Amino acid sequence: MPRGILLTSNLPQLQNLIKRDAVGYKEEFLQQWNHYNSIRQIFQTSPDEQAKHFRELISFIAQVAPCYPKETKEFPAQLASLLLDGHATLSPDLRKNLVQNLVMLRNKNVITSIELLRTLFPLLPRTTSSTLRTSIRSTILSDIRNANTPHKNHKLNRAVQAMLFGMVEKGMEAEVVGDKGKAKAMKPSDDGLANNGEEAMWAVVLTTELWRKGIWNDSNSVSIIALGCFHPVVKVQSASIHFFLGSELENDDDSDEDEIPDVKSLQHRREVKKKTRSGDKKLEKMKKQIKKKRHRKAETTTANFPALQILNDPQSFAEKLYDSLARHDKRFSLAHKILLMQLLSRVTGAHKLCVLPFYTYVLKYLTHHQLQITAILVALAQSVHDLTPPDCLAPVVGKLAAEFVHPGVGSEVIAAGLNAIREVCRRQPWAMDEDLLGDLVEYRKSRTKGVTAAARGLLQLYREVNPGMLKRRERGKEASKAMGAGTQPLPFGHSLKPAEDIEDLVLLEDHLRALRREEGVVSGDEGEDDEEDWKDWDVGSDSSDSSSDSEGWIDVESDGEEGFDVSDSEDEREKAKKLEKGGEGQEKMDVDEKEETGPSRVSSLATTKILTPADFALLNDLRRQAAASAVESGTGGKAAKRKLASLEKSKPMPTQGNLDSAAFISELDIIGPRKKSKADYAERIASIEKGREGREKYGSMKGKKKKEMPSSSTNREKARNKPIMMIMGSGKVRGKKKASLRDKQLKLRKHIEKGKKSYH
Known part of the structure; x- marks a missing residue:
């Protein structure tokens, strides 16, 4: 068989040879490329014809596309057009094959993340396959997460957020359909799809998932869901409201890719099944995977501002x-x-x-x-x-x-x-x-x-x-x-005194001065140091999360500037120049500290520096440290103890959710204490576990620890506790039934005399 015929009939072999020598087998590739174009034109008129061979050709070209970038320049756009334009006529296998090949092209850096996501986002509301929908969703989330690891990809984030915002904004002018009774049928939109809020729903679901995983934590993502709260479709409204209330979204396809299995259930399953070496190896491998998932989840889930x-x-x-x-x-x-x-x-x-x-x-x-x-x-x-x-x-x-x-x-x-x-x-x-x-x-x-x-x-x-x-x-x-003593409550709208200073702000000012003194920073360099402080403006944020997250929307097609500069006012610039000219430095700082002593000292930090959430968190820590030192030294008295207790009580606890529920009341606060409420499952299990403390597992102490000679129960004791139907056929019961009248009288007389003796 000639070489060309052999290679064209065996695509995996040709694929292997092209990856080794792309230049030598270019002619064979062009032959397959022309074959693909001709079949694609036939496929647009009759999709069922040569579907299997068409899938094989698509997979082959996707594998070798990096070897011929000029020839396959339009190939990704053709796959996206097939998916979006002819989605309803494609077979499930072909749709899955096209999505897989697009993801492969992204992994090979043939297309960018924005080009891939621009194709995958419209597919979510269109596809009817739950398996394909779950695959597309996990692909979108993993691609955005990888793009933002270890540093934030602000350009991609802004472009994706603009697409999601457009998905929610689409259909906002429609008539509001209530959730009482049967929902009305929505009118078809320009692209032929029914405007029933599926695109907006998926935009809300994806934004919520990215927020929950800590990938997005800026105001743009909150604005997407805030717009969803006013969507005419009720299920989109409900999903958006649940995000702000901190509850989980109700979604049929809500499968968390990072769901961690229970180790104890795996170990129990292992004890029940037959013991084999392969089973032990699988269990150890699963434990390592669970450990990695927990570590990755702990890294990605960060404490953010409540939405x-x-x-x-x-x-x-x-x-x-x-x-x-x-x-x-x-x-x-x-x-x-x-x-x-x-x-x-x-x-x-x-x-x-x-x-x-x-x-x-x-x-x-x-x-x-x-x-x-x-x-x-x-x-x-x-x-x-x-x-x-x-x-x-x-x-x-x-x-x-x-x-x-x-x-x-x-x-x-x-x-x-x-x-x-x-x-x-x-x-x-x-x-x-x-x-x-x-x-x-x-x-x-x-x-x-x-x-x-x-x-x-x-x-x-x-x-x-x-x-x-x-x-x-x-x-x-x-x-x-x-x-x-004359203490009277203030009327509505009145305050005790005008705000002159933030409480204990001098502690933060002294702390910042001490840090600058250790680093050798003089007064003239404070302006430059403030710019470094803005890198860690949020509580628990790393240096990669700069303030450019809060920028406005940009067009998807534009490349735009990634950041913006926050310049000081002219007065602050002149003040900084004057400080730079002066040579006081450390001496001037010491003189200021001596002059600002005394109980009436007012910090000037609030008027010279923009305080960030990280500064307020540091100020709270300094307050607790100062109160603790006052209690230990005994200088503050009972007031210092009360202040320390109040600060410790208000100390924020680490939470896994995206909202601080401690600031809100619950229905239990309205209902109040009840006489006795029914215990739930967790409380019943806790009570059972408490009753098992101090005794052997599932073991009875009767006859073993309460006797002088430990022994089990006798057959007579066991027979006494048996149900009546189990002993109806025994000889003892049958003997009682067949006993004569004389025997019954003697037995009764014996029982009466025994009772009289025990009474006396």
């Missing part, structure tokens, strides 16, 4: 949320409206915003027979803060008292109402009326524990914040002393 804190224009965001809630009140189900209420309350509470119509809207839901009333009460309490006008809250507190706190409802309802009123008044004490407060605190004499605890909590709150609203006999000793 609510870096929202762009939170006031407008909160107003749009309320507008959506009020406008589509009849279209949304109760569960979805509660989600909107919870997000609105967290935004207003976190940023201390005022969306006053919300308190009028929520009045109609404040009834004790309302479904999911505890979740509504939680949302109401979280939306209140010290800047909320008391006039808007007075009707809310009155409605709570009228609906929940009266003798016509159960004790649990009264406790929930009192707890809700307490949580509202804790954030805004001036929302309470004096006469109403006197009636509510009388419930502390109730016989129900939950009602008593709730009323006492409300009483204790006003003893601390405004004892003047209580009767004289209800104020308590400490509150009466404070009122006798």
